[in-house]
Amino acid sequence: MAGRIAAAALAALLLAVPALAAQQPYVLHVLILTCLYAIPAVGLNLMLGYTGLVSLGHMAFAGVGAYTAAVLMVDAGWSFWLALAAGVLGSAAAGAAIGAVCLRFRTHFFMIVTLAFGLMLYSVMNNWDDVTRGAAGFPGIPRPAPIGEWSFGPLSHFYYLALGGALAAFAAQWLAVRSSFGRVLVALRQDERLAQAKGVNGMLYKSAVFALGSALAGLGGVLHVSFLRVAAPASFTLAESINAVLIVIVGGAGTLAGPALGALVFVGLPEYLRIAAEWRLVLFGVALVLITLFAPQGLAGLLARAWRAVRA
């Protein structure tokens, strides 16, 4: 009961933000970016947190979705919504195909092959000037067309789009995790050989979650470039993929709220603390090491523990 009240309160708060923060567009900016970082993180959380697949090339799939949508919108005149769907499907397909190759390898090899594919995809984004416009970036990416009088140009309006995307991603995560599909993923993470002995076709499930994770990355990618109005390879580098891992782990791998907490901290904390960018990342790096050593459930785990302590 308490959980449901809290959830309702949170939902109301989130919806009311533009009204509450009308004088501080800055807050909206931070929240939008949080949503945009959280969406791919949900995908990676399903892969890494729940299934144990450490992908070091995740953001490359965000790039696949982003550039697919960019080309369709700018070069082929598609509407935002159709391009979004195509982008998500495109990254899902790329995830399925590349995942099929990566999943042939175990543990260490898997991680490195995902890293390799991520770098190769980045290389294509950076060098295929004819299609992606190369390193300079792909400008002119539109916001969705106005619905009647209501345009997506203003920050507060785009906020609802980003929030909608994030809610869709978290809903997908919730459905996946609560279902028997989710149970199998968690079993695979704990002991794949045992799961297979119990009748689980490991390859099938891992491929499915790889494709789903990539699709979510694509969703985040399309929204991100629509927000920035430009698609740049710099958004989809190895460093960004590592940031995604950071967000998932710090937030709490394998928890439902983890991606949201991680994204909030990643985007919001440095703005709040107002420290130089380099020191921020030093702190994050140290935080990552400390969390791995002492608090594997990340912020979500720490908060849950604090909540239990308070109630006791």
Added chain:
Amino acid sequence: MSLLAVEGLAKRYGGVAALAGCHLAFERPGVYGLIGPNGAGKTTLFDVVTGIVEPDAGRVRIDGRDVTGWPAYRLAAAGVARSFQECRVFPEFTCLENLLFRARAPESEARRLLRLVNLEKYAGEPAASLSFGERRLLEIVGTFMARPRILLLDEPAAGVNPALFEVLQRFIRTMYDERPLLFLIVEHNMEFIMALASEIVVMHQGAVLERGAPHAVQASPRVLEAYLG
């Protein structure tokens, strides 16, 4: 048509022949012990029959159907279940969740089985919190939840406190009486297996050396030589 048959199985690991011309057939359900000195090929035989490794040569048949090379999950669907030498359970799942994973029997059955081995008080506890012997019991109990036709237990008594032996033996006998299936049990603990099995198969150097009633096998000079020589 045999329930389970292996014909001419061969498997090499590097320079070592784990299985060499292994022939074995079981016509009907029963509790069979599989013994033999270290390196005789017992676990490899299990690995082949449960789809963990593919044999270099030979066939595996279930009810006459060729299942050679089938992956583990497919064999599990066909009614083959096993426990592992190193004892595998899902450490984060509770005992109940472990039992209900991909189970073909309902929760009431899971609880009943837990009661039979005195583990029902741990039903809601993560499997990792159990002692090794309790985890072993949980693992073996779990294999029944899939209602298998062929159940392979790889050294079920290993590492288990002798006080729990009787619980385990009683459980296996109870399950067999309720629903006869083909039990194949690898064991080094002679006391444990001789009391349980109706027939003993002795493996040596990758093939079947001898097969018969427990007392006959124990008295066999060939078997003695295999262990000592």
Added chain:
Amino acid sequence: MLTAVLEQTLNGLMAGSIYVLVALGMVLIYGVMHVLNFAHGVLLMVGAYLCHFFFTRLTGSYLAALLLSIAALALIGIALERAVFRPLQGNLRSQVIASLGLILAIEHLVIALWGPNALQMRVPATEALVPIGALRFPLQHVLIIGVTLAIIAGLFAFLKYTKLGTAIRATSEDRQAAMVVGIPVERVDWMTFGLGTALAALGGALIGPLFLVFPQMGDAPMVKGLAGILLGGMGSVPGAVVGGFIIGITEALSTLVLPTDYRDSVAFAVMVLILLAWPRGLFGVRVRGED
């Protein structure tokens, strides 16, 4: 045409030498501890920065600076082993994630302390040109290849003939057996880690004068060294050597036929292709406990 091939082969040997140094450090650590230390690249970079620091602030001798930075990195490596990697032993995912954390922390610490711009480490002594056939290479190139070959020979001798070397080999092959035989595996762990990071530092100190010293300089060598290890076979020292050189030379030769922009991808494409055919790498060693 032949000159171009020769030139690229030598370039490839040089690049490959750096990859081999990184790969050797990582494969030694992996063999003994089953830890894949992704942070090896930033350690190479720190080695270069420390070498630069010692060279410009402490001693005018490149050799002295190089040796000092190797010693410093060995100590840092040992500290990391004890503080981070030993507690996480056996937990693969956590180790990788912790090393990602180290990469972030160390790379940005360097940026915070030294600034984001590249530094120059000019060692006039090694700028002289050496004629090889019709080509002329800076002495530093030849030095890199020469030193690496010497290290490889030295390492093989060390592993085969010394007590510690044999202990390392034994622990890599079968940790349990090594413990039973009385080898102090915990000591072997941190010594190997120190040795591995020392090799990374050497790599950094060697390429410093050649290219610039900048915070991201270790990223590519780390990834390519990694590709080399996978290609050569995870637990295999000869594999790391062969793999590193294959990556370096293939990459360099590819610039003769492909646009240079794609050069980095070539290494990975080669790695993925070879792994598809030989899933355990060319000299693949079947490692215990890998499910």
